[in-house]
Amino acid sequence: MGKRLLVVGGDAGGMSAAAQARRIEPDLEIVALERTRWTSYSACGIPYLAGGLLHRPDQLVARRPEEFRAARIDVRVEHEAVGLDIAARKAEVRSLAHGRSFTLGFDLLHLATGAVPSNAGLPGCDLPHVHAVQNLGDAVALLDFARRRRPSTAAVVGSGYVGLEMAEALRRRGLGVTVVESGPEVMGSLDPDVGARVSKAMRDLGIVVHTGVRAEEVTTGAVVTSAGEIPAELVVLGMGVRPDTALAVEAGARLGPTGGVATDRRQATSVEGVWAAGDCCESTHLVSGRPTYQPLGTVANKQGRVAGINIAGGYAAFAGVLGTAITRICDLEIGRTGLNRAEAEEAGFEAVDATVESTTAAGYLPEARPTALKMLAERGTGRILGVQSAGGPGSAKRVDVAAAAIAGGLSVEDLIGLDLGYAPPLSPLWDPLQLAARSLRGAV
Amino acid sequence: MGKRLLVVGGDAGGMSAAAQARRIEPDLEIVALERTRWTSYSACGIPYLAGGLLHRPDQLVARRPEEFRAARIDVRVEHEAVGLDIAARKAEVRSLAHGRSFTLGFDLLHLATGAVPSNAGLPGCDLPHVHAVQNLGDAVALLDFARRRRPSTAAVVGSGYVGLEMAEALRRRGLGVTVVESGPEVMGSLDPDVGARVSKAMRDLGIVVHTGVRAEEVTTGAVVTSAGEIPAELVVLGMGVRPDTALAVEAGARLGPTGGVATDRRQATSVEGVWAAGDCCESTHLVSGRPTYQPLGTVANKQGRVAGINIAGGYAAFAGVLGTAITRICDLEIGRTGLNRAEAEEAGFEAVDATVESTTAAGYLPEARPTALKMLAERGTGRILGVQSAGGPGSAKRVDVAAAAIAGGLSVEDLIGLDLGYAPPLSPLWDPLQLAARSLRGAV
Numbered sequence: 065m066g067k068r069l070l071v072v073g074g075d076a077g078g079m080s081a082a083a084q085a086r087r088i089e090p091d092l093e094i095v096a097l098e099r100t101r102w103t104s105y106s107a108c109g110i111p112y113l114a115g116g117l118l119h120r121p122d123q124l125v126a127r128r129p130e131e132f133r134a135a136r137i138d139v140r141v142e143h144e145a146v147g148l149d150i151a152a153r154k155a156e157v158r159s160l161a162h163g164r165s166f167t168l169g170f171d172l173l174h175l176a177t178g179a180v181p182s183n184a185g186l187p188g189c190d191l192p193h194v195h196a197v198q199n200l201g202d203a204v205a206l207l208d209f210a211r212r213r214r215p216s217t218a219a220v221v222g223s224g225y226v227g228l229e230m231a232e233a234l235r236r237r238g239l240g241v242t243v244v245e246s247g248p249e250v251m252g253s254l255d256p257d258v259g260a261r262v263s264k265a266m267r268d269l270g271i272v273v274h275t276g277v278r279a280e281e282v283t284t285g286a287v288v289t290s291a292g293e294i295p296a297e298l299v300v301l302g303m304g305v306r307p308d309t310a311l312a313v314e315a316g317a318r319l320g321p322t323g324g325v326a327t328d329r330r331q332a333t334s335v336e337g338v339w340a341a342g343d344c345c346e347s348t349h350l351v352s353g354r355p356t357y358q359p360l361g362t363v364a365n366k367q368g369r370v371a372g373i374n375i376a377g378g379y380a381a382f383a384g385v386l387g388t389a390i391t392r393i394c395d396l397e398i399g400r401t402g403l404n405r406a407e408a409e410e411a412g413f414e415a416v417d418a419t420v421e422s423t424t425a426a427g428y429l430p431e432a433r434p435t436a437l438k439m440l441a442e443r444g445t446g447r448i449l450g451v452q453s454a455g456g457p458g459s460a461k462r463v464d465v466a467a468a469a470i471a472g473g474l475s476v477e478d479l480i481g482l483d484l485g486y487a488p489p490l491s492p493l494w495d496p497l498q499l500a501a502r503s504l505r506g507a508v
Numbered sequence: 509m510g511k512r513l514l515v516v517g518g519d520a521g522g523m524s525a526a527a528q529a530r531r532i533e534p535d536l537e538i539v540a541l542e543r544t545r546w547t548s549y550s551a552c553g554i555p556y557l558a559g560g561l562l563h564r565p566d567q568l569v570a571r572r573p574e575e576f577r578a579a580r581i582d583v584r585v586e587h588e589a590v591g592l593d594i595a596a597r598k599a600e601v602r603s604l605a606h607g608r609s610f611t612l613g614f615d616l617l618h619l620a621t622g623a624v625p626s627n628a629g630l631p632g633c634d635l636p637h638v639h640a641v642q643n644l645g646d647a648v649a650l651l652d653f654a655r656r657r658r659p660s661t662a663a664v665v666g667s668g669y670v671g672l673e674m675a676e677a678l679r680r681r682g683l684g685v686t687v688v689e690s691g692p693e694v695m696g697s698l699d700p701d702v703g704a705r706v707s708k709a710m711r712d713l714g715i716v717v718h719t720g721v722r723a724e725e726v727t728t729g730a731v732v733t734s735a736g737e738i739p740a741e742l743v744v745l746g747m748g749v750r751p752d753t754a755l756a757v758e759a760g761a762r763l764g765p766t767g768g769v770a771t772d773r774r775q776a777t778s779v780e781g782v783w784a785a786g787d788c789c790e791s792t793h794l795v796s797g798r799p800t801y802q803p804l805g806t807v808a809n810k811q812g813r814v815a816g817i818n819i820a821g822g823y824a825a826f827a828g829v830l831g832t833a834i835t836r837i838c839d840l841e842i843g844r845t846g847l848n849r850a851e852a853e854e855a856g857f858e859a860v861d862a863t864v865e866s867t868t869a870a871g872y873l874p875e876a877r878p879t880a881l882k883m884l885a886e887r888g889t890g891r892i893l894g895v896q897s898a899g900g901p902g903s904a905k906r907v908d909v910a911a912a913a914i915a916g917g918l919s920v921e922d923l924i925g926l927d928l929g930y931a932p933p934l935s936p937l938w939d940p941l942q943l944a945a946r947s948l949r950g951a952v
Contacts, residue, residue: 109870109932123872225931350927361937362930383925390929399929426553428567458905461935464928465908471926472916481827482915483794484908485834485843486806487669488553491905493570493805 067092069375070155070170072145072311074098075105075199076364077342077371078176079127082137084372092376095168096132097143097157100201103129108361110203111226114210115233121200121207148173148314150335172337172375175312175325176368179305179343179359186221186303188282194299197226206300215297216240219287221279223250225391227302228266232394234298235271242272242294243302244279244287253389254452255404257419258438261454265396305359307344322346322357329381331371339375341367348384351402351449351470352411358385387450388467390460399463402450402470405440414443416507422496424456426488435459439466439476439500446475446508451497458490465497476501476508511536513819514599514614516589516755518542519549519643520808521786521815522620523571526581528816536820539612540576541587541601544645547573552805554647555670558654559677565644565651592617592758594779616781616819619756619769620812623749623787623803630665630747632726638743641670650744659741660684663731665723667694669835671746672710676838678742679715686716686738687746688723688731695842697833698896699849701863702842702882705898709840749803751788766790766801773825775815783819785811792828795846795893795914796855802829831894832911834904843907846894846914849884858887862947866940868900870932879903883910883920883944890919890952895941902934909941920945920952 069085071078074096082094096103104127112118122128129139140157146165147156155173158165181196183189193215195206209215216239220231223245235241243250243266249259250266250273263273278290287294307324309317317333317340320326324346327333333340342364349356363385373380388401408415417440423432435455441448451466453459469479479501486493494502513529515522518540526538540547548571556562566572573583584601590609591600599617602609625640627633637659639650653659660683664675667689679685687694687710693703694710694717707717722734731738751768753761761777761784764770768790771777777784786808793800807829817824832845852859861884867876879899885892895910897903913923923945930937938946 106870106872106932106937108930108937109872112873112932117874118872360930362927365937366925381925383922384927386927388927388929390934391931392933397934401927401929426550428550428553428562429556430561457901460931461902461905461929462908464906464939465912467927467929468909468912468916468918471922472912472918474912474916478827478915481810481825483806483828483830483832483845483911485832485845485905485911486552486804487835487904488550488556489836490834490841493550493552493809495908 067171068169069094069172069174070168071096071174071176073176073178073342074103074139074141075107075176075178075342076361077178077368078174079104079132080365080368081174081176081339081341081372081375082132083135084369085376086135086137088373088376088378094136095138095140097145098139098141099144099160100199101141102200103127103132103139103141105200106361107199110197111229111233113203114206114230115236121204124200145311148311150315173315173339174371174375175338175340175344176342177308177311177344180308181301182303182306183301184303186279186282189301191282191284193284193297194282194301196301197230198305210298213297217295218298218300219244219294219296220300220302221287222301222303224302224304225251225389227300228262228393229391230300230302231266231271232269235269242274242296244277244289244294245275246278247275249275253404254400255438258452258454261436262393262396262398265394269394305343307357309344312340312344320346320355322355324357330374331367331382332374339371341371350384350386352407354411356385356387358387360389386467386470388463390463392460396454397457397460399453399460400451401463401467402448403440404450404452408440408449413449415440415449416443416504418500418503418507420496420499420503422492422499424458425490426492429488431489433457435496437462437496437500439497439504441476441504441508443508446477448474448476448479462497476504480505511615512613513538513616513618514612515540515618515620517620517622517786518547518583518585519551519620519622519786520805521622521812522618523548523576524809524812525618525620525783525785525816525819526576527579528813529820530579530581532817532820532822538580539582539584541589542583542585543588543604544643545585546644547571547576547583547585549644550805551643554641555673555677557647558650558674559680565648568644589755592755594759617759617783618815618819619782619784619788620786621752621755621788624752625745626747626750627745628747630723630726633745635726635728637728637741638726638745640745641674642749654742657741661739662742662744663688663738663740664744664746665731666745666747668746668748669695669833671744672706672837673835674744674746675710675715676713679713686718686740688721688733688738689719690722691719693719697848698844699882702896702898705880706837706840706842709838713838749787751801753788756784756788764790764799766799768801774818775811775826776818783815785815794828794830796851798855800829800831802831804833830911830914832907834907836904840898841901841904843897843904844895845907845911846892847884848894848896852884852893857893859884859893860887860948860951862944862951864940864943864947866936866943868902869934870936873932875933877901879940881906881940881944883941883948885920885948885952887952890921892918892920892923906941920948924949
């Protein structure tokens, strides 16, 4: 009663905690600090803003500061926590708009400081035509640059989900776009044989995709790579992100092996009264049982919700992650869940796999599109370890079925028998998941 | 070695058994009898043939008689088993093309006799403009009738999946179409509040939907109902089907409480050496634990596969069904799995439910379409009992995730924590399944 919760970070991991805590504990005073002008926005939506499907950054905002204030959550946008005295329960806060700093006391602290874009030490990254797409501020800066400078060429360095979505968005706006990826294929979270399908879809849209090529330096108008110079009046950083743990470290919270803040199942850090959620945290992978770093909105929202319930004195536990991720790139839907081959081997599984080519609808209907599905299972037990899917409509969300099956401990044999839905316009009679399970049956 | 398997019925439940048995046991002699001219066809595809998306009935054939013969399966089309002497292991077979009968001995018998359309004793059902859509022969007769008579009005009596798909197909061809359903809403396998969404979608396409109206008689040019006469130059029977168990009864096989052939998990009937699969059989419902009748291609294929493996001396078990079914009616995708409210109550569950309205994509994208999802869970345990879904793209197959979750024994709380995929064009951040689970959390 009368306690003050300080939330650092006004996006998913922070504000879902604040909202849950408010709902459960009306007497808690809640102050939330956010560096940008926006709260609870969909960073995943930035490529659609860049692509021109949306017209104003605030279309990506799920809940505005005024709405939180109406729920008695004192959100302070353009405010940054720049220091902590955890023993004294005090934070040093800077107002970015006014340049002033002040001290704010708290009883409970929730860290949702997010992530920072990785630039992997690439020289030239501070040039004005180099843009990250991590938050709405980045998006506004990129759009503003594009409007003023009208670049005709762009390079995306790295090939994570958002980077490739940006490549598509810029290509659809008419730019000449090149993707530079140092790994064997785009989207390193997929096995290379699945990633190759993504490369093909991008090339079909006229995007130049260089794999096995290292970006060495950004210069004005170009990216210098191990395979020569690529013209680029605009450069997008798509090399992923790393957890922003500066405040957590200052609070004395333990970091895990992935570099993210380590929490227990209730999202409590190793420091009494300090909680954390979202892209600054690591999670436990439910298949490998090991720590993993999954900076995704879905995870941040779930962890934030769990943290908020616990902060307010309730009980909730975050179950862990399966590494589920989906996207649509150039009309190819892509999904993955569980472990890919490299991850399965690293986790010590003897994995067998099968890839099936099927269709999104009964093959005899004109609307049927190709879809491919790769499944990994553990030899001996037949336990499903992971699924990767790429193809026409419905291919991405198909991995949700695998996610539920993995969470429920289903085997390949169980999946063959599972009562999945079929109708000619919506699925082949044997769902691709079951076709893959059938072709794995003899191997496990 | 040298044994003969007689398969009665050349569609899914029969031919998937024949194909599996052949694969495992090269020495088995396999004879299969099929009444129509076609084998292994997609009866579910008939509405798309009627709608003009397909042009020839054989486009629905997955595997032709010649292909089975090439695999040494002696398929005899236009042949019907009309009698059995189970003690002597002999069948009386009639050639429909030649009108001749002969006796065929066997060692093993597999019954996949399918189902017959229900006409619920409706007078006038034998008039030439009244058509069932149970097999390809029915489809050919209906198309032939439509070509010759060019009806401008049609009535569908009953409102099962295929009946409604036929109503849409005929409407899209320009006919004035009326659906007559005696129950409170169309699609009795859905709760009426979900069925009402289907009615609305049909009415939006210009189909007249009468619910709570009983068809009393078919006359030339009309259907006489409890609410007056409905003009109908073509009448489609959409009142569902009942298992065709005549031969099974003659073999002495036990029928279950649903009226279908009762088998064990290996698809063996109560008579030694006699197996059964598909629409002539009942199944066990995995949620209620009770016998249920689910005449669907998915179930028939799975049961046939299991029967074939066991007939050939292997081991396979049919897991049971969840009552999963999906379709697309007038651009509304519909899916259901598990128990609906009436089924849950009949099975003795104290069920709580929640319905959420969400979108198929992030709400800020222009392509987002409405989708609704109803979830039932058991009070006390939070066990998920059933899900019904209706809306835009992806709504139908979403029930597959619920099917996997139910099969894995997941609770509402587990579903909230489940790592499901999110990308703005493909899903809202919290999947509708999780939104429903969240709104049920307090009630279970």
